[in-house]
Amino acid sequence: MHVGLGYEPFVNAAGTYKHKRFLGGSVRWPEEADQTIALLLAESDEADVWVCPYLMAKRLDTDQGRQEEKPGEPRGRQCVGSPSIRT
Numbered sequence: 001m002h003v004g005l006g007y008e009p010f011v012n013a014a015g016t017y018k019h020k021r022f023l024g025g026s027v028r029w030p031e032e033a034d035q036t037i038a039l040l041l042a043e044s045d046e047a048d049v050w051v052c053p054y055l056m057a058k059r060l061d062t063d064q065g066r067q068e069e070k071p072g073e074p075r076g077r078q079c080v081g082s083p084s085i086r087t
Contacts, residue, residue, distance in 0.1 A: 001026070001027050001028075001029045001036070001051065001052060001053060001054070002024065002025070002026050002027075002051075002052040003024065003025060003026075003027060003036060003040065003049070003050065003051050003052070004022060004023065004024035004025075004049075004050035004051075005022070005023045005024070005040070005043050005047040005048070005049060005050070006019035006021070006022045006047055006048040006050065007019055007020060007021040007022070007023075007046065007047050007048075008020035008021060009048060019048065024050070
């Protein structure tokens, strides 16, 4: 599952909704469910919370397109459509 936290939202000159800081990543469901839910709830007072609830066999990475996830390989650290800021 892909999640993101957007801080300090604004609308840019082109009329697009953006965030000054956006942190995104992938989590394994259900293995990391409790930690992920706790983090998203804790940050929800200060940040916009983005969740892509679809189960995926491949990681998504906006800089490199779709890539297969390989055992032991670090997972993508961005949600689709997020700014190029990595955690």
